[in-house]
Amino acid sequence: MPRETGRKVIAQNKRARHDYHIDDTFEAGLVLQGTEVKSLRLGRASLADGYATVKDGEVWLINIHIPEYTMGTWTNHAARRTRKLLLHRKEIDKLTAKTKEGGLTLVPLSLYFKDGKAKVELGLARGKKDWDKRQTLAEKQAKREMARELRHRNR
Template sequence: MAKGAGKVLAQNKKAGHDYFIEETIEAGMVLTGTEIKAIRAGRVQLKDSYVGMRDGEAWINNMHISPFDQGNRFNHEPLRSRKILLHKRQISELIGSVKRDGYTIVPLKMYIKDGYAKLLIGIGKGKKDYDKRDDLRKKEAKRDIERAFKGRNQ
């Protein structure tokens, strides 16, 4: 995560399981007043969200921000598309990377930095089932080694 970043409000743990993340970019978002209040309260979910390109702009879709409790009639739509703020050069790099075979843009983390909500997005290539099984095997072997090492030290 970037230097000076605050507490992580939401994390997409499934992204690391489903994709090989090759590059990450920090981006801002266009939000309404009740959305930022709900985000600061930690009521955001990145689980099934993805980043798409429309009219030369980046948009995040399916990011769930729960309605703010005191928002009354000015509350926001929980699953609406939100614009991601990036430089033109970054957007053109993202479009170029998505055109490669099997690559996609996934949101990884959301956090508050210097008073602004920031989104860490990653360019990733989808994992095959055998890659996922291999990762699980490696993780389990590492856990067993640590467990055996811990047991020997006591």
């Protein structure tokens, strides 16, 4: 069987881009159990309430929902267990400094397979205020209306 190549997206956290300003992004590997990988290969995961934290020099992914593998036995995994992330030491040190700075948090943006390995894209995020969210929504709506008018004129 040939090796997998490319990027296959499993789950995206669209809500994160709405609720936060993303300052920087990092790609991290995941430490997973066998049934978690099988469940992910079926495309089942939710990043909705998840976040990452740095504890004792390691980065942990908390509250990500990977449902139990249906064909699994008593060795099945817990759906919302804390999972360790794999990053280089320099990246962990940078994340530690930034999150201690205040006002910044680590949010998972997407979960995907890259060349057969499970990866998560983390965003270093700063929370948006309500008026920021309304302004972003208004800009998006204005762009959509302009595009609609251009399509209508070009007919």
